[in-house]
Amino acid sequence: MQPFSYTSPRSAQEAVxxxxxxxxxxxxxxxxxxxxxxxxxxxxxxxxxxxxTAIEGLNGIDSSGEHLRFETLALMSAVAADSVVARDYPVLAEALLKAASQQIRNMATVGGNLLQKTRCMYFRNGANGVYPCNKRQPGSGCAAIGGLDRGQAILGASGSCTAVSPGDWPVALLAMDASIEVLGPQGSRTLPVGDLYRLPGNTPHLEFTLEPGEMITAIVVPKSPAGLRSTYHKIRDRESYAFALASAAVALETDGDVVTKARIALGGVATRPWRALDAEQVLIGKRLTPDIALAAGHAAFNDARPGRHNGFKAELGARTIGDALLIASERNRT
Ligand SMILES: Cc1cc2nc3c(=O)[nH]c(=O)nc-3n(C[C@H](O)[C@H](O)[C@H](O)COP(=O)(O)OP(=O)(O)OC[C@H]3O[C@@H](n4cnc5c(N)ncnc54)[C@H](O)[C@@H]3O)c2cc1C
Structure with a gap:
């Protein structure tokens, strides 16, 4: 580790x-x-x-108003345990509880989670210079393309980078149309969570749209009846303490058994949290049967571009969506 200096400001303005x-x-x-x-x-x-972390008043959780509002320093474990989140927005609680371990969730913040870096092994393990990585060292190449790519993205990848966006929480937030509040040198602004993430293109080292010095201050989720019929379904190599091979955040509104609104976002398969609009369209106006749920899942992967070892993610991802839809549709039936 290289030397660094350290300060601990007392306000968000001082931090910026x-x-x-x-x-x-x-x-x-x-x-x-x-x-x-x-x-x-x-x-x-x-x-x-x-x-x-020493800034006071930046770790609030407010689930009592028109919106859910989580300040950036709220812990993952605390947000997952909020009674309104757990009862009315299971997609949010499950995305948090299926991430990392309880010890990590007790340290990690909901704001920091949004900006975590890929777990691509060529990015993380290549600092010794053995493996090129355009994300770590722009212009050096990508060892994952044509390499060991089982975990890599099949949606949103480019000829420069196929690294998967690792977080579970942003996927659930994307499905719930959340926004991010940020404070920077030019003042404060709000952006949809989906706009926080860039596609890799030719510049995979530029992952987020935050300007230098901009700090996330809060996450805001509009309250919606879709929360009641929602779930975060995560498939991984082992059932705990592992990143997603494929995951789906889904939230439904229905009239009887007919789907009137559907929100679907994917993790583990794409270079950024991925909204599956094609899959949502398959469902609107339809009675949710296992066949329709799976058809929606397959629609999400029409544009998939697998590499050598990750083609299985298209079918796995489709089935993950299908199963998630059926789980969500069974929730809070009167
Ligand atoms: C072993 C292990 C397993 C894990 N498994 C999972 C998993 O299954 N799913 C999952 O989603 N995550 C997983 N994680 C990742 C974990 O959730 C993140 O490390 C955590 O959420 C990051 O939060 P933090 O507060 O510790 O961020 P930090 O490490 O403090 O910061 C992360 C990044 O965000 C920036 N940052 C932090 N706060 C702000 C802010 N307010 N404004 C601007 N920039 C900011 C930092 O500069 C840094 O770049 C795992 C982590 C570990 C170590």
Missing amino acids: ATFANAGRGARFIAGGTTLYDLMKLDVEHPGHLIDI
Whole structure:
């Protein structure tokens, strides 16, 4: 690990001002469960860490109003345990509870989770220079393309990068049309969670749309009846403490058995949290049978571009969506 300096500001404004003074080598740090890892792996080398965890009033959870509002330092475990989230928005609670381990969820923040880096092994294990990685070192190449690509993305990949977006939480937030509040040198702004993530294209090292020095302050989820019929279904190599091979966040509104609104987002298969609009369209106006659910799943992968070892993700992903739809549709039936 390279040397770095460290400050611990007392307000969000002070944190942003500190970043502006420190320059591009600065990074915010919250729970540290990702950033410290990457520093130890010699993948990230921030010159200055701005620890935001001492800022008071930035860890609130408000589920009582028109929106659900989670401030950035709210812990993953705390949001999952909120009684309204757990009862009325199982997709959110399940996405959090199926991520990492309880110990990590007790440290990790819901804001930091949105900005975690890919688990692509060529990105994480290649700092010794053996494997090229355009995300880690722009222009060096991509060892995953034509390499060991079982875990790589089949949606949204480019000739420069096929790394999967790793988070579960952003997938659930995307399905629920959440927004992010950020504070930066130019003031505050709000953006849809989907707009936070870039496709890799030719610049896979640019993963997020935040401007330098912008800090996430809160996540806002509009309340919706779709939350009651929602789930986060995650398929992985082992049933706990593993990242998704394929996951689906789904939320439904129905009239009797007929689907009137469907929201579907995918994890584990794409280079960013992926909204499956084609799959949603298959469902509208239809009675949700196992065949229709699976047809919706297959529609999500019409544009899939598998590599050498990850073609199985298209069928796995389709079945994950199909099963998620059936699970969600059984919830809160009167
Ligand atoms: C062993 C292990 C298993 C895991 N398994 C899963 C899993 O199955 N699913 C899953 O989704 N995740 C998983 N994770 C990832 C974990 O959820 C993240 O590490 C965690 O959510 C990151 O939150 P943090 O507060 O610790 O972020 P940090 O490590 O502090 O920061 C992460 C990044 O966000 C930036 N940042 C943090 N807060 C802000 C802010 N407010 N504004 C701007 N930038 C900010 C930092 O600069 C850094 O780049 C796993 C992690 C580990 C170590």
